[in-house]
Amino acid sequence: MDHFFNVKTLDQVLENLSRFECMGTEIVSVIDSTSRILAQDITASLDLPGFRRATMDGYAVVAKSTFGATESNPSWLEIAGEVKMGQTPTFSLKPGFAAGISTGGMLPVGADSVVMIEHTETIDENSVEIYKSVAPLQHVIDASEDFAKGEVVLQKGLELRPPEAGLAAALGYSKIKVYKRPQVGIISTGDEIIDISQIPGPGQIRDINSYTMAGFVKEAKCIPRLYGIIKDDLAALLTTCEKAFKECDMVMISGGSSVGIRDFTIDVLSKIEESEILAHGISISPGKPTIFAKSGNKPLWGLPGQVVSAMVVFKIVVLPFLNKLKGQSNVFENKLKIPARLSRNVASTQGRQDFVRIRLTKQADGLSAEPVLGKSGLIKTMVQADGLLEIGENVEGIEKDSIVNIIPL
Amino acid sequence: MDHFFNVKTLDQVLENLSRFECMGTEIVSVIDSTSRILAQDITASLDLPGFRRATMDGYAVVAKSTFGATESNPSWLEIAGEVKMGQTPTFSLKPGFAAGISTGGMLPVGADSVVMIEHTETIDENSVEIYKSVAPLQHVIDASEDFAKGEVVLQKGLELRPPEAGLAAALGYSKIKVYKRPQVGIISTGDEIIDISQIPGPGQIRDINSYTMAGFVKEAKCIPRLYGIIKDDLAALLTTCEKAFKECDMVMISGGSSVGIRDFTIDVLSKIEESEILAHGISISPGKPTIFAKSGNKPLWGLPGQVVSAMVVFKIVVLPFLNKLKGQSNVFENKLKIPARLSRNVASTQGRQDFVRIRLTKQADGLSAEPVLGKSGLIKTMVQADGLLEIGENVEGIEKDSIVNIIPL
Numbered sequence: 001m002d003h004f005f006n007v008k009t010l011d012q013v014l015e016n017l018s019r020f021e022c023m024g025t026e027i028v029s030v031i032d033s034t035s036r037i038l039a040q041d042i043t044a045s046l047d048l049p050g051f052r053r054a055t056m057d058g059y060a061v062v063a064k065s066t067f068g069a070t071e072s073n074p075s076w077l078e079i080a081g082e083v084k085m086g087q088t089p090t091f092s093l094k095p096g097f098a099a100g101i102s103t104g105g106m107l108p109v110g111a112d113s114v115v116m117i118e119h120t121e122t123i124d125e126n127s128v129e130i131y132k133s134v135a136p137l138q139h140v141i142d143a144s145e146d147f148a149k150g151e152v153v154l155q156k157g158l159e160l161r162p163p164e165a166g167l168a169a170a171l172g173y174s175k176i177k178v179y180k181r182p183q184v185g186i187i188s189t190g191d192e193i194i195d196i197s198q199i200p201g202p203g204q205i206r207d208i209n210s211y212t213m214a215g216f217v218k219e220a221k222c223i224p225r226l227y228g229i230i231k232d233d234l235a236a237l238l239t240t241c242e243k244a245f246k247e248c249d250m251v252m253i254s255g256g257s258s259v260g261i262r263d264f265t266i267d268v269l270s271k272i273e274e275s276e277i278l279a280h281g282i283s284i285s286p287g288k289p290t291i292f293a294k295s296g297n298k299p300l301w302g303l304p305g306q307v308v309s310a311m312v313v314f315k316i317v318v319l320p321f322l323n324k325l326k327g328q329s330n331v332f333e334n335k336l337k338i339p340a341r342l343s344r345n346v347a348s349t350q351g352r353q354d355f356v357r358i359r360l361t362k363q364a365d366g367l368s369a370e371p372v373l374g375k376s377g378l379i380k381t382m383v384q385a386d387g388l389l390e391i392g393e394n395v396e397g398i399e400k401d402s403i404v405n406i407i408p409l
Numbered sequence: 410m411d412h413f414f415n416v417k418t419l420d421q422v423l424e425n426l427s428r429f430e431c432m433g434t435e436i437v438s439v440i441d442s443t444s445r446i447l448a449q450d451i452t453a454s455l456d457l458p459g460f461r462r463a464t465m466d467g468y469a470v471v472a473k474s475t476f477g478a479t480e481s482n483p484s485w486l487e488i489a490g491e492v493k494m495g496q497t498p499t500f501s502l503k504p505g506f507a508a509g510i511s512t513g514g515m516l517p518v519g520a521d522s523v524v525m526i527e528h529t530e531t532i533d534e535n536s537v538e539i540y541k542s543v544a545p546l547q548h549v550i551d552a553s554e555d556f557a558k559g560e561v562v563l564q565k566g567l568e569l570r571p572p573e574a575g576l577a578a579a580l581g582y583s584k585i586k587v588y589k590r591p592q593v594g595i596i597s598t599g600d601e602i603i604d605i606s607q608i609p610g611p612g613q614i615r616d617i618n619s620y621t622m623a624g625f626v627k628e629a630k631c632i633p634r635l636y637g638i639i640k641d642d643l644a645a646l647l648t649t650c651e652k653a654f655k656e657c658d659m660v661m662i663s664g665g666s667s668v669g670i671r672d673f674t675i676d677v678l679s680k681i682e683e684s685e686i687l688a689h690g691i692s693i694s695p696g697k698p699t700i701f702a703k704s705g706n707k708p709l710w711g712l713p714g715q716v717v718s719a720m721v722v723f724k725i726v727v728l729p730f731l732n733k734l735k736g737q738s739n740v741f742e743n744k745l746k747i748p749a750r751l752s753r754n755v756a757s758t759q760g761r762q763d764f765v766r767i768r769l770t771k772q773a774d775g776l777s778a779e780p781v782l783g784k785s786g787l788i789k790t791m792v793q794a795d796g797l798l799e800i801g802e803n804v805e806g807i808e809k810d811s812i813v814n815i816i817p818l
Contacts, residue, residue: 030605030620031620031623031635034623034624034627034628035627035628046609048788049614049786050609050611050613050614051611051612053614053786055715055784055785055786084600085599085600085601085612085641086599086600086601086602086603086612086613087600087611087612088610088611088612089612103714103715104599104601104614104714105601105612106601106611106612141784141786141787145784145787146786146787146788146789147789153789153792154792161624161628161818162620162621162622162623162624162625162628162720163621163720163788163791163792163794163818164792165620165621165624166617166618166620166621166624166716166720166788166791167617167788167789167792168620169605169615169616169617169619169620170605170614170615170617170716170788171615172605172606172608172615173605174605174606190494190495190513191493191494191495191496192494192495192513192514192515193495194495196439196578196579196581196582196583197581197583199581200455200459201497202459202460202496202497202515203460203494203495203496203497203498203514203515204459204495205458205459205462205513205579206578206579206580206581207578208575208576208578208579209575210578211439211440211571211574211575211577211578212571212572212574212575213571214440214443214571215443215570215571215574215575216571218443218444219443219444219570219571226440232494305512305513306464306512307575307579311571311572311575336747336769336776336795336817338745338747338748339747339748339749339775339776340748360745366748366812366814367745367748375464375550375554376464377458377462377464377550377555378550378554378555379457379555379572379575379576379579380555380556380562380576382572382575383562383563383572383573383576385572386745403775405775408745409570409572
């Protein structure tokens, strides 16, 4: 007596990623670009830094003038001038000459290296002694050493971190084309669910999923839109779902934990204009009672009502689709998995993929991955967890002391 | 000829953490609470879930009525009623009786367990056969099993992730007291630095640090305020720094790469009302030319002009102070370090702490940590990096194939 008629494996569900396109684009200021996804290649419009630049304070020289210089046998150089920051030196440098320069200064024509000020002694305003030889290009960055004009420096689909935003700024991209952030409609269902402002009576429980799902959507740099709590009523759920579908790029109906409302969810998702049910049940634990549908370019989800199951399904199943909409080039690799040593044997059931909640603790020899025990209806098991351990469907379990890769929460 | 007169080790700098207090508090809606730091303990005002709750669809029973039940020898139970979601059952249950129940439903008084619907066969509207025994409390969550009334469930100083926000919601905390987000004033200095909207002439370079620093401040969930680019002029820098000091909770003057402007930075920070210079140079690489001062509860920084140095100093030195202001209970553990195998020998200089840029790549046996070679003036070395490897001041280097812990960028 299984309620699920179209149970898919996780891999089968994820095969549908190719059937979704990424969002349209918009232009944002570089200052607002961090954590957005590039919708254009960033090309170097000029060499960076664009001129031969000192990386130390000291004297710009022709390297060969310093060859053989030591503390006891310094090279004596004539001072040709002083480089002013942000300006082209008005003089060039020949062997036997030196010019005072600060970090970031432009080397005079002819100079190929910088002697650190620590290795010099200024004799008078016209001469300096050098105590250590330098090689050509030592303590300088050459004109196109960071990036050369015409080079694609950042590729479409990349998430912009602060260093990438800084690089775009350096290349003069004050405005950047990024993908729009998907809006995600969130609906909670169930006669037993009440608003958090209410006092639960017997058999009632406050809405949790709206808040955990909104939090995860925000963490994914997308925009949550809450549509409230809908009681177990087909017409009401359909009306709200249609509204969310029109206004958002993805819809998640969370809850529907009773048999009745779960039937409503599949009915409602089936009734959305041109929708197609792609999975009615996924062979993962927790999270089996998940419904996945598609209408146009919008993924539609019926998530389990169990609070832990809803969170696991979001992280494992929903997030790759949200990343696809966001324009991320690698929808799975938004976070690195963390290697850790398993603290105890973990059993698993064949024929389904298990996601075990894990607490990470520091040990002398690295991180320990400790399974968080407890029923998947208990939110405390997620509050105690730092990540999830995936156990494949053909694996019976994982032995204590195995090195496992933890998906961070 | 060292320009630094008060060089401190990183540990000496970090000892000053205890001299700063966290920010004041504010009240936010639970929906806006994710990634904020709790400024109150969250206490369970009631038991959670608050009633004995089914975790499966099926029949609520008295467990002993099912003892010995098998496919070939089922228990026959009389149906006492059906539990409605969100309501107290109007009947109680005695041995020999069962009640239909959905996941999340409230068990009738007397019932102690749930038989999954898959292990039952409804005979008629009055009777059901049970094919598998259940133990007391099987497939139920007891009234205070998640959290018990009066328990402190989340502690002051904790960063709220989505599960914690969900838990607060479950306990009826629609408003939560969190610490205010520090505002961070960012000033770029240097005659060679131009606005990103301008075309750099010879010797000039566009402002990068304002954008990388603003990005990192936002990543830390704080508020960046940009004060623009100040030329090498003591009076102008002082005026802007005083303004930023008045308006913000922390100030970072980035740049000042020339000897002259570096002197301005220390002069300016010394002139800020009641300021105290805590370090003029830190024995880390990159990042030695860092100035650290304090006025009242506000940290003031003179960061290196080199783009990579500024980013490393932010991550390693500045961030713990920002986390302290933010109210985070563990200022260092905002991110887990990632274990990886070093791909080559890395040399280091004794007497300073080195922070080597690392690219992480997936290998069959885990993650490989590959040092990113290249001068610390090259922003591309940060764009290519996923993290930093710390090499202690008394370590000469780390050997290839050592397992190292990478600080994520």
